[in-house]
Amino acid sequence: MITFSVSALEKAPVRKSGILSEKFLDLAPDDSFAGNGEGSYDLTASLVSGGMLLSGRAAIPVKSSCGRCLKEVQISLSEADLHIFFELADGQETVEVDEELRAELLLNLPMNPLCDAGCRGLCPQCGCDLNEKQCRCEVSSAAGKVSPWSALDDLKL
Ligand SMILES: [Zn+2]
Numbered sequence: 001m002i003t004f005s006v007s008a009l010e011k012a013p014v015r016k017s018g019i020l021s022e023k024f025l026d027l028a029p030d031d032s033f034a035g036n037g038e039g040s041y042d043l044t045a046s047l048v049s050g051g052m053l054l055s056g057r058a059a060i061p062v063k064s065s066c067g068r069c070l071k072e073v074q075i076s077l078s079e080a081d082l083h084i085f086f087e088l089a090d091g092q093e094t095v096e097v098d099e100e101l102r103a104e105l106l107l108n109l110p111m112n113p114l115c116d117a118g119c120r121g122l123c124p125q126c127g128c129d130l131n132e133k134q135c136r137c138e139v140s141s142a143a144g145k146v147s148p149w150s151a152l153d154d155l156k157l
Pocket residue numbers: 066067068069070071114115116119120121
């Protein structure tokens with residue numbers, strides 16, 4: 001838990017840095033992303049009119065699978081220059097920043113992660129990885145002889 005004391009901030013801005021545990025993002029097991037090790041943060045809080053401004057940087061690695069070929073993709077959620085404003089209530093003594101920091105990092109999750117922008121994906125018919133080899137399916141489907149769904153008939157589920 002990353003917290004700042006308002007009374008300390010009244011004297012001067014406070015800088016904190018440290019490790020973000022893999023659990024920091026609080027991802028559910030059925031999320032499309034999983035933790036992939038520790039991250040880090042280096043944040044400075046200062047009082048501004050009406051509240052507290054948190055600035056600095058934070059990064060944490062996650063892993064997912066490529067939307068085309070299903071290979072594991074490693075992604076770093078990082079904010080090199082973040083600015084988060086916290087409204088302060090009268091008499092508030094401490095500010096916890098974890099939740100807002102987590103939300104800010106999660107904004108960096110790509111909607112459709114790819115192992116590579118040029119990933120060629122899997123063949124819809126034979127399932128081979130087209131990045132590694134070229135199958136002959138494309139040719140026959142172009143000729144209209146094989147429906148793209150015929151491979152599903154061959155799958156034994
Ligand atoms: Zn891929």
